[in-house]
Amino acid sequence: MKCVLQASFKSKQTEIDRFIAQFEHSGVQFGKAARNTIKVFQIGEKEVNIKAFKVPNIFNQIAYKFLRKSKAQRSFEYANLLIDKGIGTPQPIAYYEDTTAFLFKRSFYVSEHINCELTYRTLTNDFDYPDYENILRAFTRFTYKLHENQIHFLDHSPGNTLIKKVHDDYQFYLVDLNRMRFETLDFNTRITNFSRLTIHKSMVEVMSDEYAKLINEDYEKVFRLMWNATETFQKQFYRKKRWKKRLKFWKY
Template structure:
């Protein structure tokens, strides 16, 4: 196993190796998805989150071996880039990969465990959440600053922004970082970046109004564009969901 450690934890290599070797047997499960697992471990006095990526299919085993950086490596490097630009994410600690001569195998990303107060998803689920409008405006300000710095977070979705309440205001932390692009963002790209966040038009209206004010954009154009991309995504999402349901039905009958 190859392990790359951030300079802040260069003296923790042996301990990190032990955590990875015991990943299956130890740790507290935080997320057990079909593609990835996240477990919480103790490292010295701190809690760390270890994300284990699913072993890729045969094509990607070759691609990640010879052509592309792994999801774990990209998560680690993008986290460092975000922090260098002042965009918050749980502090990266290390990434690890297992490879053979010809194929890529397992990979892991390790970062600080952040005990957030909520995720953006809570604002969708609870329309009466305290200070909901203020949080949405602050989130929009955060996204605008990110766009201004040329950061295009391709997985800008409800579960991928952790929110921490401060004495004054809120801090926003990005997670699930392996899909990002960097460079100037035009208006339509900025609007499309909101498309996966919520199906609720009233939330889009709040964010579009705030974003138009921040960027000096026409309000009606901003609302229209942001909502158009949102409905386009929702339609594709539900078509895909319906297709999966049909395929499952055909397989079982």
């Protein structure tokens, strides 16, 4: 199995190797394992988060073996790039890849485990959360910082930003990093990047207001585009869901 480890964690490699080898039978599962499995392990006083990506289909096994970087490798490399740009993400530690001569099998991404008070998803479910609007506006400023640093986070969705309160401020950490582009974002792309975050118009109104101030643009223009992008994404999402049900009717 291939292993790429941060230099600062070389002394812990034996322990991390053991976690990977015993992954199925050890560690504490974190969240629901819908597609990929996340478990938390302990190294001294530090908690380590290991994400095991499921074995891809046969076509992707060939692609990941010969043509594309694995999700684990991309997560590791993107995390280092984010940190270099001053963007919050759990400290990347290592990635592992299990392959055969011709096929790619399983991969693992190892990072620091961060215990946070909430994710963005909390804001979509609890409108009475303390300091609600300030958190939402701070999140919008965080997204603006991503855009200014030429970071196009393609999975900018409710569960992929951890939020931690530090004194009177909030820190944000991106997770699920394997789908990301580093490119200049034009106006439309910036605003459309908010489309997967919420179905609630009131939240879009607050984010539009804050983002319009940051880019010195008309609020009505920003809101109209952001809300249209949100509605379009929702329609596409449910249309795709309906087609999935029809094509895989035996599962439902």
